[in-house]
Structures are given as C-alpha cells and as structure tokens.
Amino acid sequence: xxxxxxxxxTREAFAPFGDVIEASDDAEKxxxxxxxxxxxxxxATINVTADGAKAGxxxxxxxxxxxxxxxxxxxYHPKSSQAFVPLSARSYLVVVAPKxxxxxxxxxxxxxxxxxxxNYHAGTWHHFSLALEDISDFLVIDRIAxxxxxxxxxxxxxxxxxxxx
Amino acid sequence: xxxxxxxxxTREAFAPFGDVIEASDDAEKxxxxxxxxxxxxxxATINVTADGAKAGxxxxxxxxxxxxxxxxxxxYHPKSSQAFVPLSARSYLVVVAPKxxxxxxxxxxxxxxxxxxxNYHAGTWHHFSLALEDISDFLVIDRIAxxxxxxxxxxxxxxxxxxxx
Numbered sequence: 335x336x337x338x339x340x341x342x343x344t345r346e347a348f349a350p351f352g353d354v355i356e357a358s359d360d361a362e363k364x365x366x367x368x369x370x371x372x373x374x375x376x377x378a379t380i381n382v383t384a385d386g387a388k389a390g391x392x393x394x395x396x397x398x399x400x401x402x403x404x405x406x407x408x409x410y411h412p413k414s415s416q417a418f419v420p421l422s423a424r425s426y427l428v429v430v431a432p433k434x435x436x437x438x439x440x441x442x443x444x445x446x447x448x449x450x451x452x453n454y455h456a457g458t459w460h461h462f463s464l465a466l467e468d469i470s471d472f473l474v475i476d477r478i479a480x481x482x483x484x485x486x487x488x489x490x491x492x493x494x495x496x497x498x499x
Numbered sequence: 500x501x502x503x504x505x506x507x508x509t510r511e512a513f514a515p516f517g518d519v520i521e522a523s524d525d526a527e528k529x530x531x532x533x534x535x536x537x538x539x540x541x542x543a544t545i546n547v548t549a550d551g552a553k554a555g556x557x558x559x560x561x562x563x564x565x566x567x568x569x570x571x572x573x574x575y576h577p578k579s580s581q582a583f584v585p586l587s588a589r590s591y592l593v594v595v596a597p598k599x600x601x602x603x604x605x606x607x608x609x610x611x612x613x614x615x616x617x618n619y620h621a622g623t624w625h626h627f628s629l630a631l632e633d634i635s636d637f638l639v640i641d642r643i644a645x646x647x648x649x650x651x652x653x654x655x656x657x658x659x660x661x662x663x664x
Binding site for chain 2: 475
C-alpha cells in the first residue's frame with residue numbers, strides 16, 4: 335500500500351484546499367479593548383448559508399484511529415465550507431484532495447499543531463477528523479440544514495494509502 | 500464600590516443573555532464518522548449576516564486585567580451575535596447585562612471554565628474578553644462588515660463594580 339508523507343501545515347501549502355486558522359503574524363491585526371486584546375481578523379472564508387441554511391457552531395469529539403492510519407474514505411460538502419479548530423491543544427492530521435472528480439494521486443496529508451485550525455472550502459475532498467494521541471474536541475463552524483450536503487467516496491484498495499508521519 | 504459576585508456559568512443562568520457552547524450531555528448528539536466522532540450539534544444561535552455582512556472567524560488574544568477587576572465599560576452589538584470559545588483551556592470571566600437601556604443593577608458575572616464558550620445574542624450588554632491568569636486566545640465567530648455595530652457605555656463612578664471571584 336502506498337505511503338502518503340505527512341507535511342507541515344502552512345497557509346501556502348493549504349491554500350488550494352482552504353484556510354489555516356491561526357494567530358499568525360501574517361494575519362490582519364487590530365488592537366482593541368483599550369489595548370488588552372489583539373484581534374487576528376477574519377481568518378477564514380466562511381460560506382455556509384446557501385439555500386437558506388444557517389451558520390452553526392458544534393463540537394466534534396473524535397477518537398484517534400489505530401496506527402498506522404489508513405485512508406479508506408473521503409468526503410466533501412458541495413454547498414458549504416467547514417471549519418475545524420482544535421479545543422484540546424493537541425496536534426491532529428488533515429487529509430485532503432483537490433475539488434472535482436476524486437484523484438487518489440492528488441491526496442495531501444498535513445500535520446496541524448494544536449493551535450492551528452483549518453477551514454475546508456466547499457467542494458474540497460477531506461477525511462473526517464483525525465485526532466492523535468487521545469480523544470480530542472474540535473470546534474466546528476459549518477452549515478446547518480436538513481438537505482443533503484455530504485458526498486462520500488470509498489477508495490478502491492489500489493487507491494488507499496497509509497499515513498507516514 | 501459595589502462588589503459583584505461571580506456565579507458559575509450554566510446554560511440556564513446564561514439563557515437571558517446568550518448560549519453556552521459546551522459538549523454537554525444536554526446537547527443534541529449525533530454519532531458520525533463511522534463511530535469515531537460524537538457531534539454535539541448546533542450549540543449556539545448565530546446571527547451575523549444582517550445588512551449583507553459575512554460570518555467571520557477571528558482569534559482574540561487577550562491579556563488579563565489587574566486584580567481586582569473593575570467594570571468600567573460595557574458594550575453591545577445591535578446587529579449581530581458574537582461567540583467566544585476559549586482556545587487556551589483556561590477559565591475566564593463573563594460580565595453581562597440585559598438588553599435595553601443599560602442598568603447597572605442588572606449586571607451579572609459568570610466564571611466560565613476552559614471548556615465553555617459563550618455566544619452573546621444581539622443587543623446583550625457585555626464586557627470585553629476577561630482572560631484570567633495569563634494571556635489567552637479565544638476563537639470568535641462574529642459579523643464582518645465595515646458599518647458601525649458596537650455601542651459602548653462608560654459606567655458612572657456610582658455604577659462601577661469590582662468582581663468578587
């Protein structure tokens with residue numbers, strides 16, 4: 335089985351797939367609250383209200399998968415972005431592939447630190463939350479509606495990969 | 500100066516002011532991701548797109564105020580909710596007052612734990628981020644627009660309080 339090398343998560347490397355949500359020096363910054371707060375402003379392109387849906391905040395509590403982690407299924411949300419921000423201050427993995435027909439050779443894997451969130455743009459293929467080490471909570475900002483907004487793809491055996499951290 | 504007693508933050512006590520964002524057993528829960536994730540679903544009433552604005556995700560990095568904390572200024576956002584979720588896993592303080600003309604006697608103070616966020620409903624008077632112990636990061640979900648959406652009130656000396664933790 336092919337091994338997919340895990341890369342560090344940077345804004346540049348992740349740009350084709352979405353936003354990295356972090357308090358970086360590259361962000362637009364404002365000093366507010368009488369000097370007591372720095373606002374790292376507007377860190378993600380949120381797109382969650384198509385077809386009259388509402389923006390929602392949820393918490394995902396995810397268990398780590400057994401090692402080595404094998405990628406067998408990917409998904410995307412055609413109508414909306416979906417942001418994940420770690421609340422447990424632990425590293426986690428992010429696996430994505432470009433929009434469009436699923437291409438196994440286009441998969442990329444990133445190691446996010448405990449102070450980096452990600453926002454998948456609408457249509458970006460991604461694996462579900464990949465917690466590491468222990469059960470971990472993520473704040474999720476996504477689209478709340480009753481219609482169908484998740485497309486899954488089950489990888490053929492020849493397309494599956496294990497992650498090489 | 501009057502002392503305002505700090506109460507524990509609970510969903511019931513905070514309901515007149517907004518939502519408590521936490522992975523509580525009272526939340527609507529869904530098991531997803533092939534059994535690996537529990538989704539604590541739709542934990543806050545988000546209202547951030549009035550007048551064509553967009554939903555945004557920002558990070559606030561706030562320094563603690565000197566003790567004892569004195570409440571001298573309050574604010575509200577007429578057009579939108581504003582959610583704060585702690586990323587530093589540290590307790591913090593939340594000070595609010597009911598919507599409408601500011602009434603100092605209506606102020607309430609709550610101690611939020613490091614795994615509790617709050618979402619202020621539009622119009623709820625609140626103090627800015629009150630980090631405790633150390634500089635702390637909060638994920639903020641609010642309204643991004645160029646128009647004016649913040650009303651401040653500077654408390655008269657006779658209205659000011661110190662917080663009694």
